[in-house]
Amino acid sequence: MRSYLVVANQTLLGPELLNELHKRIEAGPSVFYVLVPNTAAAHYHTVPAAGGLMPMPSVVMDFGRPASDEEATAQARQRLGQVLADLxxxxxxxxxxxxSAQxxxxxxxxxxxxxxxxxxxATLPRRASRWLRADLPHQAERRFGLPVTTITTKH
Known part of the structure; x- marks a missing residue:
């Protein structure tokens, strides 16, 4: 069984990540741990979320820029709950x-x-992504010695 660490926040319910997870699931037995860095409200980029991770009827959610850090945390928890329920x-x-937000x-x-x-x-496009500007995927690969796949949304 292959084990995957998925790191995403605003892009967690996006179709690009959905497609990548589907590839892993179809390739064989898989287990996922979804890590959502708890981003502060001030660092959000406004991105509408896709209507759920899996191709099934779900409520369409639009996570705009949160008004506070507490709201940002609530939105992150809601996205995490949705992806775990869909899986x-x-x-x-x-x-x-x-x-951690880091x-x-x-x-x-x-x-x-x-x-x-x-x-x-899974990250926002380069123009909006603090993670890509900080070279997170390559830093994680070097630091932890694991292969890192980067999924960039098209928003």
Whole structure:
């Protein structure tokens, strides 16, 4: 069974990540841990969320820029809950949690207690992505010695 660490926040319900997760699920038995760095409201980029992770009827959610850090955390928890529910509905083993707003720190904490075959980082387009500007995918690959797949939304 392949084990994947998925790192995403605003892009968690996007179709690009959906397609990548589907590829992994179709390739064979998979288990996912979804890590959502708890981004501060001031660092949000306004992105409408796709209507759910899996191709099934779901409520369309539009997560605009949160008014406060508390609202940002609530939105992140809602996205995490949705993706975990969608994976569970597909009978895919998945768990997850919110982590530090600093993605490398959040990844390091998760890796301290678990082993993964790959890290999947889903991010905003380069023009809006703090993670890409900070070279998060390459930093994570070098620091943790795991392959990193980067999924960039088209928003």
């Amino acid at each position: 569970a509905a597909r009978k895919v083993q998945a768990d997850g949690d919110l982590g 993605p490398l720190e959040a990844i390091e904490k998760v890796l301290a207690g678990r082993e993964f075959d790959e890290i999947i980082v």
